[in-house]
Amino acid sequence: MKEYINDVQNLIVKHWGKLIVTTIIITLLINYKDVSNGFRDGFRDSYYGKNNSKSK
Numbered sequence: 622m623k624e625y626i627n628d629v630q631n632l633i634v635k636h637w638g639k640l641i642v643t644t645i646i647i648t649l650l651i652n653y654k655d656v657s658n659g660f661r662d663g664f665r666d667s668y669y670g671k672n673n674s675k676s677k
Contacts, residue, residue: 633640649656
């Protein structure tokens with residue numbers, strides 16, 4: 622059991638960046654519909670000017 626914990630710790634320490642990227646990709650794939658709808662809403666609002674407030 623102690624060896625298993627050491628292996629998991631080494632995996633996290635050596636490959637933390639890959640684990641984060643993998644987690645983000647899996648989250649985006651699971652929530653694809655929500656992500657795509659949010660992107661479209663944000664793009665549409667910014668492109669067509671939902672808030673037409675211009676700074677002077």
